[in-house]
Amino acid sequence: MNRKFKSYALNLSAVLLIFLTLYTLIQSGAINKYYAGILIMIGINVIMTVSLNLTTGFLGELALGHAGFMSVGAFTAGIITKQLSTSLGWDPLACLPVSLLAGGILAAAMGFLIGVPALRLKGDYLAIITLGFGEIIRVILQNMQVTGGAAGISRVPRVNTFPLTYFIMIAVIIVMFTLGRSRHGRAILSIRENAVAAESTGISVTRYKIFAFTFAAFFAGIAGGLYAHQIGRVSAATFDFNKSIEYLVMVVLGGMGSITGSIIAAAVLTLLPELLRGFADYRMFLYSILLILMMLFRPKGLMGTAEFSLTLVWDAAAGFLRRTLRIRPRDHTPMLPDVPRYDVGEEAPVLETGRLGIRFGGLQAAENVNLQLYDNEIVGLIGPNGAGKTTVFNMLTGVYLPTEGDIRLMGRSIVGKKTYEIGADGIARTFQNIRLFKSMTVLENIKVAFHTRMHYSAASGIFRLPRYAREEAGIDLRARELLRVFNMEESADIRADGLPYGQQRKLEICRALATNPKVLLLDEPAAGMNPIETRELMETIGLIRDRFSVAVLLIEHDMKLVMGICERIYVLNYGRVIATGTPAEIRDNPEVVRAYLGHSNTGAKAEEGETHGNA
Amino acid sequence: MKKLVAVLVTLAMAVSFILPAMAEDTIKIGGIACLTGPAAMYGVGVKNGVDLYVSELNAAGGIDGKQVEVLWEDDEASADKAANAYNKLVQNDGVCAILGPVVSSATDAAADLAASDGIPLITASATAYYITTDRPSVFRTCFLDPFQGKVMAAFTAQELKATKVAAMYKNGDEYSVGLKDAFVTEAKALGLEVVAEEASADKDVDYKTQLTNIKDSGAEAIFLAYYGDVASLILTQANELGMDVMFTGGDGISNITDSISDKSLLTRMYYSDHFTNSADSEIVKAYLAGYQAMYGEMPSISFSATAYDAAKVLCGAIAAAGTTEPDAVVAAIKASSTEGVTGTITYDDHNDPIKSAFILTYDAQGNQVFVKQQDPQQ
Numbered sequence: 002m003n004r005k006f007k008s009y010a011l012n013l014s015a016v017l018l019i020f021l022t023l024y025t026l027i028q029s030g031a032i033n034k035y036y037a038g039i040l041i042m043i044g045i046n047v048i049m050t051v052s053l054n055l056t057t058g059f060l061g062e063l064a065l066g067h068a069g070f071m072s073v074g075a076f077t078a079g080i081i082t083k084q085l086s087t088s089l090g091w092d093p094l095a096c097l098p099v100s101l102l103a104g105g106i107l108a109a110a111m112g113f114l115i116g117v118p119a120l121r122l123k124g125d126y127l128a129i130i131t132l133g134f135g136e137i138i139r140v141i142l143q144n145m146q147v148t149g150g151a152a153g154i155s156r157v158p159r160v161n162t163f164p165l166t167y168f169i170m171i172a173v174i175i176v177m178f179t180l181g182r183s184r185h186g187r188a189i190l191s192i193r194e195n196a197v198a199a200e201s202t203g204i205s206v207t208r209y210k211i212f213a214f215t216f217a218a219f220f221a222g223i224a225g226g227l228y229a230h231q232i233g234r235v236s237a238a239t240f241d242f243n244k245s246i247e248y249l250v251m252v253v254l255g256g257m258g259s260i261t262g263s264i265i266a267a268a269v270l271t272l273l274p275e276l277l278r279g280f281a282d283y284r285m286f287l288y289s290i291l292l293i294l295m296m297l298f299r300p301k302g303l304m305g306t307a308e309f310s311l312t313l314v315w316d317a318a319a320g321f322l323r324r325t326l327r328i329r330p331r332d333h334t335p336m337l338p339d340v341p342r343y344d345v346g347e348e349a350p351v352l353e354t355g356r357l358g359i360r361f362g363g364l365q366a367a368e369n370v371n372l373q374l375y376d377n378e379i380v381g382l383i384g385p386n387g388a389g390k391t392t393v394f395n396m397l398t399g400v401y402l403p404t405e406g407d408i409r410l411m412g413r414s415i416v417g418k419k420t421y422e423i424g425a426d427g428i429a430r431t432f433q434n435i436r437l438f439k440s441m442t443v444l445e446n447i448k449v450a451f452h453t454r455m456h457y458s459a460a461s462g463i464f465r466l467p468r469y470a471r472e473e474a475g476i477d478l479r480a481r482e483l484l485r486v487f488n489m490e491e492s493a494d495i496r497a498d499g500l501p502y503g504q505q506r507k508l509e510i511c512r513a514l515a516t517n518p519k520v521l522l523l524d525e526p527a528a529g530m531n532p533i534e535t536r537e538l539m540e541t542i543g544l545i546r547d548r549f550s551v552a553v554l555l556i557e558h559d560m561k562l563v564m565g566i567c568e569r570i571y572v573l574n575y576g577r578v579i580a581t582g583t584p585a586e587i588r589d590n591p592e593v594v595r596a597y598l599g600h601s602n603t604g605a606k607a608e609e610g611e612t613h614g615n616a
Numbered sequence: 617m618k619k620l621v622a623v624l625v626t627l628a629m630a631v632s633f634i635l636p637a638m639a640e641d642t643i644k645i646g647g648i649a650c651l652t653g654p655a656a657m658y659g660v661g662v663k664n665g666v667d668l669y670v671s672e673l674n675a676a677g678g679i680d681g682k683q684v685e686v687l688w689e690d691d692e693a694s695a696d697k698a699a700n701a702y703n704k705l706v707q708n709d710g711v712c713a714i715l716g717p718v719v720s721s722a723t724d725a726a727a728d729l730a731a732s733d734g735i736p737l738i739t740a741s742a743t744a745y746y747i748t749t750d751r752p753s754v755f756r757t758c759f760l761d762p763f764q765g766k767v768m769a770a771f772t773a774q775e776l777k778a779t780k781v782a783a784m785y786k787n788g789d790e791y792s793v794g795l796k797d798a799f800v801t802e803a804k805a806l807g808l809e810v811v812a813e814e815a816s817a818d819k820d821v822d823y824k825t826q827l828t829n830i831k832d833s834g835a836e837a838i839f840l841a842y843y844g845d846v847a848s849l850i851l852t853q854a855n856e857l858g859m860d861v862m863f864t865g866g867d868g869i870s871n872i873t874d875s876i877s878d879k880s881l882l883t884r885m886y887y888s889d890h891f892t893n894s895a896d897s898e899i900v901k902a903y904l905a906g907y908q909a910m911y912g913e914m915p916s917i918s919f920s921a922t923a924y925d926a927a928k929v930l931c932g933a934i935a936a937a938g939t940t941e942p943d944a945v946v947a948a949i950k951a952s953s954t955e956g957v958t959g960t961i962t963y964d965d966h967n968d969p970i971k972s973a974f975i976l977t978y979d980a981q982g983n984q985v986f987v988k989q990q991d992p993q994q
Contacts, residue, residue, distance in 0.1 A: 034701035041697065143788035151793040155724050155746055159732075232696050236721045238788060239695060275700060278689065285652060505716045 020167055023573070027163055027291035037163055041231055043271045044166035045224050048470065050251040050267040051260055052210065053176065053219035056422050057249065058258035058306075059215040061193030063128035066115070067221055067248050071112050072240035073138060073143035073221025074104035076148050079157040079229035086158055093158035097165070097230065103218045104226035111138065112218025116211030123196065135245055140238035144458040153236025154229075161230035169227065173220050176463050177260050180216070183462025183469060184455045184476075187441075189213050191449040193258075194438035201398065201432075202516050203453035205423035212459070227374040254295060255302050262304025323470070327347075349412065351552045352397070352520045353374050353429070357406035358576075359396060366392045367576040370406070374520060374552040378541065381584075382556045383564040384416020384465065384573035384598050390556045391433070393573070394522050397554075398430055410521060427452040431509045433525045439498040443489065443508055446497050450515035486548055487511050487541065508543055520552045521545070525561040535562060542566055560598070566590065572597060643679055643940055645670075645930065646705030647686045648716035648726055651694035657871065658919055659667050659718050663688060665923030666715050668903075668910050669931070673873050678934045686927075687711060691722045698722035712940035713737065715926050720744040722792055727754040734942045736949060743867070744794055748967040753946045753968045755911070757890075757958065758919070759928040759992075761791070762868045764888045765798025766991045767973045771886065772837050773806045775988075776862050782812035782835035784803050784826055784850065786842060789818070795866045796841040803839075811835050817845075823850050824857060829868040831859050840865040843871035851881045862886065870918045872983035879982035888988065891921035891958045894986040903957040918958075925956030 012215060023040065026032040032040070048072060056064040081100035085091040115134045120131060142148045149155070180186045188209050191199040196206050229235045247270075273291065277284040295303070350373040357370040367389040374380055382390050390546030394609040395401045397408060399420040408415050415423050429450075437447050453474060484490045487507055492500060497508060504525055513521055523542075527535045539562055545553060557563045563570065564584040572580040574596045580587060587593055626834075647666055649659035666686055674683050675845065687709050689701035698717045705711045714730055714737040717723045723742035730737035731751035739747065739753045745762060748754050781803055785796035800810055811833035814826035827850070830838060838839050838854075838861055840847045847869050854861065855878070862884050869887035876882060889974045893904060893914070903924060907915050933948035934940055959971045975987040 033703075033707040035700065035707040038700060038703050042700075070773075140788065151788050152744060152746075152790040153721065156728065159728065213985055228696075232699055234695050234721065234724050236695065236790065238721070238790075273699075275704075278704070284650075284690070 013441025016171055020164070020367055023167070024164060025583065026056065038231070039165045039225075039275055041161065041163055043268045044163075044230065046251065046267040046271045047170050047264050048220055048224040048227070049248050050255065050263040051173055051177050052217040052224070052253050053248050054255075054260060054263045055180075055217040056213050057252050058256075058263075059181065059189050059193060060210060060258075062123065062210070063125075063131070063211075063249075064214075064217070065128055065132035065245050065249065066138070067131075067217070068242075068244035069135035069138035070108040070111055070218040070221035071238055071244075072091055072142060072235070073108040073218075074101075074225025075229040075235045075240070076104075076142060076154065076237075077107045077222070078104035078152050079235050080101060080147065080225030081228065082160075082453060083154065083157050090186040092173065092443060093160045093230075096158075097160060099227040100230075101169075101223055103223040104229075108225065109215045109219035112215040112221075113372070114215035115218075118589050125276075132242065132245075135240075136242065139237045140242060146239065151236070151238075151590070153234060153238075155234045157229045158232050159230060159233040159309065161227050166227055166231075170222060171359070173223070174260060174264065177211075179463045179465055180459070181260070183459070184457070185212065185451050185459050185462055185475075187445060187449050187453055190441060190445075193234040194441060195436045197356070198432070198436035198438065198512075199449070200420045201424050201430055201436075202420050202450040202512065204449070205419075205421045210373065223339040224344075230411035233365035233412065238514075245591060250292065253302055254292070254299075256299075256304035256306060257302060258306035259302065259304035261308050262302050265303055267405060306434075333466060350374055352413060352554075353409045354393075354397075355407045355409070357393070357394060357403050357408060359401055360404045365576055367396070367403075370573075370576075370578055371394070372554070372571060372578075374554055376519075376552055377546060378569070379546055379553045379555060379567050382554055382573060383560075383563055383587075384579075388573040389576040389599075390573055391524060394524055394556065396428065397423075397520075397522060398428055413447070417506045424516060427517070428517035428522065429513035429516045430522035431506070431513055431521070431524055431526060433528060433552065435502075435505050435509055436507055437497040437509060437512075442494050443484065444480055444493040446508060446512050447515045448476055448484060448510045451476045454517060483511060486544065503537055506530070506538065507536075510541060514549060514551070518551055520554065523553060523555045523557075525556050525558065527557055527562050529555055535559060538562070539566055619968075626954050634776065641960075642683045642685045643934060644709060644711045645684060645686045645927075646702070646709065646714045648698055648705070648714060648719045648722070649688065649700045650722065651688065651690040653692045655693040655719055658917060659690075659693070661915065661917040661920045662716060662718050662810070662822060662917070662923040665740065665906070665920035666927040667929035668906055669924045671910065672906060673927075673931055679931060680892055680938070684931060686715070691717050692740075693719045693722055695721050695725035698726045699729060706733065706735060712942065713930055713934070713945060714883065715740070715923070719747055720747060720880070723747055724750050726753055728735055728752055731860075734946070736930065736933070736942055736945045738926040738949070740899040740926040741919045743961055744790065750846060751967070753942065755949055755963060757922045757929060757956070757969055758867070759971060759973055760968060761794045761866070762798045763992065764920040764973055765795055765800075766802045767975070768800035768839065768864045768866065768886075769806055769808065769889050770992070771807055771888075771975055771988075772803065772839070772862075772864055774836055775848060776864070776886070778808065778836040779840060780809045780811045780833070780835045781837045782814065782830040782833060783810065783839040783841065784814045784816065784823070784830070786820075786846070787815040787817055792841040795868075796839065797841045799841070799866075813870075818848075821849060823856060827854050827857055829860065830861075835861060837862040837864055839863075840869065843868040845875045846878035847872050847885070848876035850865050851876060851877065851885065855881055860952075868927050871916050871963060871977070873982045873984075876982070877912065879978070880980040882978035883980055884981055886975060886977045888973040889918045889976050889988070890973070891918040892986050895974075898922060899955060900957050921957045925954065925958050925961060929954045929961060 027037045036409055053067045056062055062540050078100035081103055082093055082096040086093040118130045143151050188204045192209055201205050245305055251266045252263055255262030277287050334575050352374040354370055354372045358368040359366050376522040384390055396403045399418050410426055455472045457468045457472050481490060522603055567584060570584055570587045571578050572593045580590045580593045620842055634851050649662045650656055651659045659731050670684050670686050678684055689705055691698035718741045720742045723739045727737055727747055731753055734753050736753050740757050743761045745760055761882050764790050772781055783796050786792040803810055812830045812835055816827055840850060840863055847865060865887040867889050925945055929952055931946050932954055933952050937944040937948040950963055961969045961971055964970050970992055973990045975990060977985050977987055979985050
């Protein structure tokens with residue numbers, strides 16, 4: 002709390018000091034209109050860069066049409082102010098709140114529209130959509146009567162001021178910071194890190210992509226509105242592909258995912274061309290050389306993904322208020338990994354499939370699969386490669402839609418639900434190849450998985466309302482508690498990809514448990530592990546049975562592990578269940594031996610099992 | 617923190633830019649032009665025209681014994697860079713007047729600032745109508761798009777005796793769309809049948825689709841609202857399609873000789889311009905000789921001539937006012953009558969020059985041929 006208070010004081014005084022210094026200098030004329038104009042352009046470009054960083058840096062989707070949103074905001078705001086002030090005789094300054102907001106909202110609507118194709122696309126394909134969309138906006142604006150056609154609109158009252166730009170810029174920066182540290186921000190980050198894993202923890206990738214695009218577009222629209230009232234004229238040709246690239250360069254130079262980096266880069270790249278005016282013809286050359294040098298020496302941008310340590314004004318302000326007003330004494334009562342027992346009778350299975358099957362074209366990948374999982378039970382799913390084990394997992398988690406049969410979770414069918422819905426309903430999974438949110442810390446990995454259990458709105462997150470503070474504090478405790486159960490508490494603040502392999506697997510299991518699942522699917526958790534790591538894994542899985550109320554379904558080739566911890570085993574071959582029973586029964590089942598385990602007299606030798614399984 | 621850095625950088629910049637004491641014996645004029653970027657050719661042409669006049673003036677003793685200095689800033693043909701350039705020139709360098717900018721959108725941004733500061737600004741090339749509207753201190757030395765559209769429509773009807781015309785233009789380009797609209801409006805008013813209006817996109821190199829449409833429409837003359845580089849492509853491709861039509865165009869055509877390989881095609885091209893090399897007057901001959909001497913080549917675009925005249929109007933007004941005080945200079949420009957290389961320039965209520973357009977064509981070797989002079993009254 003002391004640290005928070007310090008950072009609050011630091012940030013707020015820095016913001017005010019800079020403002021007062023600049024404002025006094027501008028008012029006294031020491032900073033003349035030329036420099037004031039450049040400062041305002043820096044402010045506008047900071048808003049553009051920081052907002053673009055949301056889609057490009059945080060969401061991780063290359064967006065090549067950000068200038069298009071800016072132009073929508075610029076035209077909307079410009080036209081509204083012009084109309085209100087000329088035909089209704091309003092004071093242009095009074096029109097500003099209306100027109101800026103309208104510009105932002107219309108741009109956000111465009112961002113929403115562009116987010117919709119994101120339903121299906123990502124990466125290069127989405128980048129091309131954004132590029133096309135930006136150009137469409139430009140061409141439409143160039144051909145509409147109301148936007149003045151090719152000439153654009155002229156004589157927008159130039160009523161933008163330095164204080165207005167400065168404080169809007171500060172507000173946008175604060176919102177970006179607070180958003181980034183809310184559950185919504187974490188959800189967006191997790192999509193960048195690993196969309197498949199994010200989906201499996203119950204995060205709707207589509208919804209958050211649209212959210213990020215809409216949000217970024219809103220701020221770009223506001224920046225556009227400021228631009229229109231600063232320059233006094235708007236023509237669509239200004240906001241072409243090159244302009245979008247200019248902002249992208251600022252984001253990349255500052256460091257994708259770093260807000261402070263974006264601020265610095267926007268300031269430097271706005272100043273640079275003006276500073277280089279004296280070099281006349283060599284200007285463009287020098288500008289390019291400087292860019293190349295900066296990228297050579299700082300390939301991840303000036304800041305990488307790091308931020309300056311002065312933490313958030315609002316955060317600290319809230320903390321300070323809380324402390325002085327003693328609104329909420331901190332609650333330190335330890336909560337045990339809250340996994341409530343579900344009221345399921347021992348007889349009723351938690352998860353049940355009935356005649357489950359799927360056909361890919363002519364290939365029957367799974368057929369007539371009947372599984373029952375009871376609470377607090379560890380069940381193995383084994384079989385040779387290609388037997389359809391992962392296919393079953395993919396059907397259970399909604400990745401594939403079964404062509405026949407039914408899946409019932411707690412007695413309710415989940416067939417046809419989306420992956421993230423199933424994740425939220427209570428089926429969690431790990432992956433054959435570990436899918437962590439690599440550049441996030443261990444603790445953050447867990448917190449992402451708590452997403453569906455938190456309920457505060459984006460607004461609560463951005464404005465740090467009490468509900469945000471309450472839930473975040475609670476989740477922090479629970480996440481650490483969960484890590485403690487698995488003996489990983491000391492690793493809480495290191496990056497996930499800094500963990501050793503066995504620990505990464507453990508973290509993935511931990512993360513799956515954090516979604517509060519009723520069923521946990523483990524897909525070859527021992528793959529790639531050495532014997533020591535495998536032993537630890539067995540302990541971990543045992544721990545799950547002891548401490549959590551969850552049914553575990555395990556795919557594994559390591560027979561020592563399977564035979565050691567599973568209570569029941571299903572054996573799958575050619576998409577059919579060929580045997581089911583206790584480990585002992587399975588070991589002695591001749592059909593299983595023929596199909597999978599091989600003729601060595603015991604399946605306990607893991608290597609043997611695996612070799613024969615792979616044969 | 618980073619804002620602090622920004623402030624420090626800004627302050628350092630301020631200190632380094634604030635010039636020592638302003639010399640009293642020179643008159644400082646600011647020049648804004650697109651000296652880099654795709655429109656650089658026009659910016660450089662304008663700069664050359666202004667620099668030529670000012671060097672001649674200084675050689676002849678300047679204004680009342682004071683030398684004239686023109687400080688140039690690049691606007692890259694963008695509105696925000698033009699605003700920065702204007703502010704730098706007026707605030708940091710203390711210029712008393714502005715010549716330029718070149719393209720209409722950049723000129724609009726700078727002119728708006730000049731109008732609110734009362735600083736005199738003369739553009740040599742912004743032909744859009746609204747540039748000077750309600751801006752008492754803003755002037756120009758070129759004629760307007762509506763005027764040349766009118767002139768060329770009349771010429772097409774009366775001299776080329778065409779009845780069916782087509783127009784080609786570049787979508788999204790302010791100059792091109794404005795000029796095309798002016799031509800089409802007037803052509804319809806004169807009873808011509810506009811059989812096709814074909815648009816192209818920026819940086820297109822193939823115009824055969826549009827030309828084929830026009831060919832099918834039976835047009836006898838095509839109005840090209842383009843600059844010379846594109847017009848030369850269109851002339852070449854129309855020839856390849858075997859089209860037997862005449863071409864007309866506005867002042868943008870004036871640099872077509874730079875880019876066309878088959879000069880004989882140019883005999884089909886008629887366009888309106890601010891200036892003609894072939895005029896017989898002493899003043900034009902002196903201008904061409906001076907340009908040749910200073911730059912080692914003939915001026916390839918007519919904006920060099922309107923820029924020369926803009927400098928002449930401004931310097932003449934400063935001399936007449938006897939001061940660089942903005943209001944006095946503005947009044948002097950308004951009242952001026954200047955014998956320029958593009959004709960006699962006087963100003964109307966809208967701060968536009970009352971002057972003639974020259975209709976020009978070429979011979980088969982690509983030499984400019986004067987066709988007729990179109991006065992504003994007609």
